Amino acid sequence: MSFNExxxxxxxxxxxxxxxxxxxxxxxxxxxxxxxxIEVEFPTGSSLKxxxxxxxxxxxxxxxxxxxVKAAHDGLDTRGYGMSSVRFICGTQDIHKELERKVTEFLGTEDTILFPSCMDANAGVFEAILTDxxxxxxDRLVHASIIDGIRLCSAMHDTFKHSNMSHLEKKLQLHADKRLKVVITDGVFSMDGDTAKLDEMVALCEKYDAMLFVDDSHATGFIGKTGRGTHEKCGVFGKIDIITTTFGKALGGASGGCVSGRKELxxxxxxxARPYLFSNTIAPVVVSGVLKVLDILSESTERRDKLEKNxxxxxxxxxxxxxxxxDGDTPIVPVMLFNAxxxxNISNDLYDEGIYAIGFFxxxxxxxxxxxRTQISAGHEIHHLDKALDAFIKIGKKYDILSKTKQEIIEMYGL
Amino acid sequence: MEEIRDVVLEYVIEEYLEDEDEEISYETPLISGGIVDSFSMVSLKRFLEAKYKISIPDEKASPEAFDTVNSITALVKEITS
Structure with a gap:
């Protein structure tokens, strides 16, 4: 059928x-x-700001x-631009295996497999390791990519209230008869910036013979005292059965992701895993960049320390x-406004003041x-943060929301 | 014997309502009303099966049958009778 009117x-x-x-x-x-x-063209067609x-x-x-950038250039020169193949035909280079080894070491796991993105890792992992x-x-607030992966898997699915450990325990009891149980959470939740209680979750998983899955995309590289992730922060390094994470955020921010964990999984x-079997893996130029990122992070905690201070x-x-x-202590800092x-409006006004921050509703x-949702970077200097604070305060005064409670803001602007 | 519908109502409130001020009745649409997503329905099904020692066939555990406390109660009564 043609694409008719x-x-x-x-x-x-x-x-x-x-x-x-x-x-x-x-x-x-x-x-x-x-x-x-950065220099931004918005709305499209307007002059750069x-x-x-x-x-x-x-x-x-x-x-x-x-x-x-230099490492990526070198990778481009020595390993070329593309692979034109999936991994198991002729799409695996030595640097792909090197990256898998280095990620395994960094995360403190047994083995790692690269995926084109963490979205793909989450989409493919459950179907590969579980049955009906x-x-x-x-957790009820896990990332959308995990929901997609769960939908693709034939295993039964249930949820527990966000970070509610007694509710999780009830669910582990309810499903005690199942062959395998996997508890699934984000390490740092992307919208609220709060951290999963991985220490308590590991204890519950040990008590009820369940595996623990953590998507640490908003944590790898900077959460924990050496930046290994939420498991380091919570004192359960080496105890997570499956970690998925991304190279598209802190680790250079280009693209790619992985599943890292127990070697049999x-x-x-x-x-x-279908996204691994039927799609090219990460391009050599990106692999080369991520390898350099891991070198930088393994040599010094300077960047994550600066991020923490910022x-x-x-x-x-x-x-x-x-x-x-x-509440929280991660670089995801949501400024609550309640009304969409x-x-x-505040996002637009901030942009006029030279601050790029997006409203989520x-x-x-x-x-x-x-x-x-504001997100802090080690790339910010104090003068950036001061300028942004001045703009937030100016706009906050305009809308009269400073020193107002949640209830007062809702009474002024509705839900 | 405890009324089935009160058991179901109590479970739904405990399991699914995040806001303590939120109120539901026996006829509040749970799934079509966005209170219970189809994923979370499984815990209710498993709870009922364990509580009443029944097996609810998948074809009967439809979003329609699970949409209100009254419809869930009717389903449990049908299977237990």
Whole structure:
């Protein structure tokens, strides 16, 4: 059937519906390398504006680091541009295996398998290691890619209330008869910036013979005293059965992800995980960059230490200014506004002040939980944070939300 | 004997409601109303099976049958009778 006018009208209507609902997403074009200072064209067609980036996952400021860029150049020169093959035919280079070894060492696991992205890792892992005799018990706020992976798996699925350990225990008891049980959580939750209680979860998993799965995409490289991740922070390094993570955030921010954990589970992914079997792996140029990132992080904790200081400075500044924040100590710092329109208006006003920070609202977060999610980077200097604080305070005064409680903001702007 | 529908209502409140102020009745749409997602339905099914020592066939555990406390109660009664 051709794409006739009737079909086109149907899709136009669907797109208009998204616009009417106020959830239409627009890209802002960045004309510079990813960094704390960027040049942005927004709206499309307008002249370039220099802004401070407060919403990148560039936690360690390595996205455009000269050593990483040089390593990527070297990789391009020595290993070429593409593989033109999946891993098990002729798409595996020595550097792919080297990266798998280095990630295994960094995360303190038994083995690692690379995926084109962490989205693919999460989409492929459950189906590869579980059957319909098993159960997956996930936190209710896990990332969308985990939900997709769960949907693709024939095992039973149940959930527990966010970070609620007594509820998780009840679920482990309820499903005691299952062959295998896997508890599934994010390490750091991307929208709230809070950390999973991995120490308690490991204890529960040991008590009920369950495996523990952690997506540490918003933690690898900077959470924990040497940046190994949430398991290091929680004192359970070496005790997580399956970790998935990304190279698309702190670790250079290009692309790629992995499943790292018990060697038999990794081997089953190598044999059965569909995104691994039917898609090219990470390009050599990216592999070379990530290898350099891991070298940098293994030599010194300087960058994650700076990130920690920047985060504390930012949280303190916003708190003293009177904003309502989500509790936590990670570089994800959500400024709570509750009302969707208010979050959009404040985001736009901040942009006018030279601060790039995005409003998040339903369906990305629950209704009545609209916020501006700020993300701190080791690439930020204090002058960046001071300028951003000044802008937040100026706009906060404009909307009269400083030193107001959640209830007061809701009374002023509604949910 | 404890009323089945009160047992179901109590379980749904305990299991699914995040906000303590939220109130539901025997007829509140749970799945179509967005209170229970189809993923989370499995714990309710397993709870009922364990509590009443029954087996609810997959074809009967439809989102429609699980949409209100009353419809869930009717399903349990049908299987236990």
């Amino acid at each position: 009737k079909i086109r009208a149907m899709y136009v209507e669907q797109i208009e519906g998204i616009k009417d609902a106020g959830i239409f997403k627009q890209e802002r074009l960045i004309h510079s390398a990813q960094a704390a200072d 220099k802004v401070i980036n407060m919403c990148a996952n560039n936690y360690l400021g390595l996205s455009s680091h000269p050593e990483v 005799e098993d159960v997956m018990i996930s 990794v081997e089953l992914c190598r044999q059965k 985060t504390a400075y930012w949280r303190k500044g916003l708190t003293e200014a009177g904003f309502v924040l989500k 329109k208010l979050s959009q 339903f369906p990305v977060v629950a209704k009545g939980q609209a916020r501006i």
